[in-house]
Amino acid sequence: MKTVESTRLFERGRHRVPAGTHSNSRAASPHPRYFARAKGEYVWDVDGNEWLDFVMGNGAVILGHGNEQVAQAVKQVLDEGLGAGLESELSIQAAEQFLKLVKRAEQVRFTNTGTEAAMHAVHLARVVTGRSRIAKIEGSYHGWWDEVFVSTWPDLSKAGESQVPTALPGGAGLNEVSVKQTVVIPFNDLEAARDILSVHQDSVAALLIEPVMIDVGFIAPEPGYLQGLRELTSNLGILLVFDEILTGFRLSTGGAQEAFGITPDLSIWSKGLANGFPVAALAGRRELMERTAPGSDNAPFVGTFNGYRPGLAACLATLKQIEDKRIIRNLNKRSQALVEAFNSNAKELSVAAVLHGGGGHFQPYFTDVPVKDYRSAATTNGKAYELWRQELDTQRMLVASRPLLHSAFSSAHSDSALEGFLDASRNILIKLAKENHVES
Numbered sequence: 001m002k003t004v005e006s007t008r009l010f011e012r013g014r015h016r017v018p019a020g021t022h023s024n025s026r027a028a029s030p031h032p033r034y035f036a037r038a039k040g041e042y043v044w045d046v047d048g049n050e051w052l053d054f055v056m057g058n059g060a061v062i063l064g065h066g067n068e069q070v071a072q073a074v075k076q077v078l079d080e081g082l083g084a085g086l087e088s089e090l091s092i093q094a095a096e097q098f099l100k101l102v103k104r105a106e107q108v109r110f111t112n113t114g115t116e117a118a119m120h121a122v123h124l125a126r127v128v129t130g131r132s133r134i135a136k137i138e139g140s141y142h143g144w145w146d147e148v149f150v151s152t153w154p155d156l157s158k159a160g161e162s163q164v165p166t167a168l169p170g171g172a173g174l175n176e177v178s179v180k181q182t183v184v185i186p187f188n189d190l191e192a193a194r195d196i197l198s199v200h201q202d203s204v205a206a207l208l209i210e211p212v213m214i215d216v217g218f219i220a221p222e223p224g225y226l227q228g229l230r231e232l233t234s235n236l237g238i239l240l241v242f243d244e245i246l247t248g249f250r251l252s253t254g255g256a257q258e259a260f261g262i263t264p265d266l267s268i269w270s271k272g273l274a275n276g277f278p279v280a281a282l283a284g285r286r287e288l289m290e291r292t293a294p295g296s297d298n299a300p301f302v303g304t305f306n307g308y309r310p311g312l313a314a315c316l317a318t319l320k321q322i323e324d325k326r327i328i329r330n331l332n333k334r335s336q337a338l339v340e341a342f343n344s345n346a347k348e349l350s351v352a353a354v355l356h357g358g359g360g361h362f363q364p365y366f367t368d369v370p371v372k373d374y375r376s377a378a379t380t381n382g383k384a385y386e387l388w389r390q391e392l393d394t395q396r397m398l399v400a401s402r403p404l405l406h407s408a409f410s411s412a413h414s415d416s417a418l419e420g421f422l423d424a425s426r427n428i429l430i431k432l433a434k435e436n437h438v439e440s
């Protein structure tokens, strides 16, 4: 594979840009991949190598790279003029289209990134409940802000008891007080949620949860779990906030809240909203959302780039296409087929590996432990994952760089792309089966 240009760019960039990238998640050894262009299911790097993309903007690019309708809508806005810092009809149209799909929300406000949407949800929950603390699930990621970048991919040697996880900072430089204030609960354990939240009920404003834990692969809620949390939080006066940033517009047209039939008090969205453009949203019940309107007793909701027109044009064009239910139905159907084929290969070859997935998201776990929360997901064998990733890399397929992340395909991916993925995965399962055979 040619890497001369990537190496040159890294050498040039790393003196001015830490790690040569603008997000640590893209830092890689010996150098990050520097992309030149993308279309449909493919990206091409600066050396001209063609890659089948199974990262898809960390799940954001749901309709494929360079989707024509989205591109046209954005070009039109650029021609009309940005009107930065002003409202326009587009911001109402995008809100109407969003609420047409997300029927369990009554109002919506747009911002730019998922982290900002999470920050808004936290402020609003405090205003509404008069309480200050946030509860979250161990292992889930909701952005890099102090209150929520807690126990995100935590080091389990420091994380305490599984049923009463210790709140650990997700990185250096966070406010220690904020981190300690955050209440952490394990996923898929209603009893632990009940025990922990009951103790802190007078101080917890909101439970922030990814209804399916996609940031660490794909961990579905067990039957009754989300319903149980809905009842529990209502009884305790805690707001239930769904982070739909990865589930959004991939599991169903109305998000995970529609797929599982649960109405959260608030929800936050981004990624799938605008097919790769930076748009995020806070949505929810009218009487709660109204508390972000101007007013000294209300939560702040401001931002120069909130409702940024190119982003909203992309959002409207994306959501209009997603309204056609066949897109998500197909993503789910094809994910299911991928999961079944991978898992039947693993079973036939007696390899401890299982693919989880849905809505075009997927991730293999190399473990024989049933994956139901962060700790069981963390039993995945890192070496086996790296072998798998490298095999796909050799076949010019991009997948998530680490085992506790997630890969994704889009509606633009062809059947042959998915077959290629399965073939490459099978090669690795065969290698792993041989290694197991030698070891035993």
Ligand SMILES: Cc1ncc(COP(=O)(O)O)c(C=O)c1O
Binding pocket: 058, 112, 113, 114, 115, 116, 118, 141, 142, 143, 144, 210, 215, 243, 245, 246, 270
């Ligand atoms: C589930 C989830 N929530 C929140 C975020 C934060 O979003 P952003 O990167 O736009 O700040 C992410 C991003 O990876 C995410 O996957």
